[in-house]
Amino acid sequence: MHMDNEPVTPPDPARGPDAAAARAIAARIGRPIVLVGLMGVGKSTVGRRLAGMLGTEFHDADDAIEDAAQMSIAEIFEQFGEEYFRDGERRVLARLIEDSARNKGGVIATGGGAFCNDETRALILAQAIAVWIDCDIGTLVERTGRRNTRPLLRGGDPHEILSRLHRERKEFYGQAPIRINSRNGPHHDTAMAIIEAIDRWL
Numbered sequence: 001m002h003m004d005n006e007p008v009t010p011p012d013p014a015r016g017p018d019a020a021a022a023r024a025i026a027a028r029i030g031r032p033i034v035l036v037g038l039m040g041v042g043k044s045t046v047g048r049r050l051a052g053m054l055g056t057e058f059h060d061a062d063d064a065i066e067d068a069a070q071m072s073i074a075e076i077f078e079q080f081g082e083e084y085f086r087d088g089e090r091r092v093l094a095r096l097i098e099d100s101a102r103n104k105g106g107v108i109a110t111g112g113g114a115f116c117n118d119e120t121r122a123l124i125l126a127q128a129i130a131v132w133i134d135c136d137i138g139t140l141v142e143r144t145g146r147r148n149t150r151p152l153l154r155g156g157d158p159h160e161i162l163s164r165l166h167r168e169r170k171e172f173y174g175q176a177p178i179r180i181n182s183r184n185g186p187h188h189d190t191a192m193a194i195i196e197a198i199d200r201w202l
Contacts, residue, residue: 130176
């Protein structure tokens, strides 16, 4: 297996596998693909595009958590704290991975802190293919500034907070066997880079 964790830059969209090739790669995967990384790297938007290219289902773990709790993630953090949230997040991810594995595929986008939880990370590494989507801090600040739904960014300087989170979390994200650099370009490019990287890793 190819275990190189060097970042992969999205390819020129003029080259790379076409839809048929992407489906052929999908047939070889057999496990859910779980996208990890900081808030704002594009896990949900890229995940939807990736699932479409692979002809499989997409799940957003944060959406599933909010559906299960009937509360927003910000409200869960505020009322119950991060530890409570991480416990529920782990249980929801276990269910999503199990459901996706039963269907021989699937793409799951996780919240930014999910992969930093030891039990959650062990679950993902054992039962799925973890893909770290990385991104420069300036781009993250611009992306996360579009919505006021990020509990960890409230009450501070976003650039400082995101820089600190990246420093604190990169050792955990780095345990994902695949790392992709996300840039300000078509989500198709990042999704294609993930497909090609998984093809080489299998």
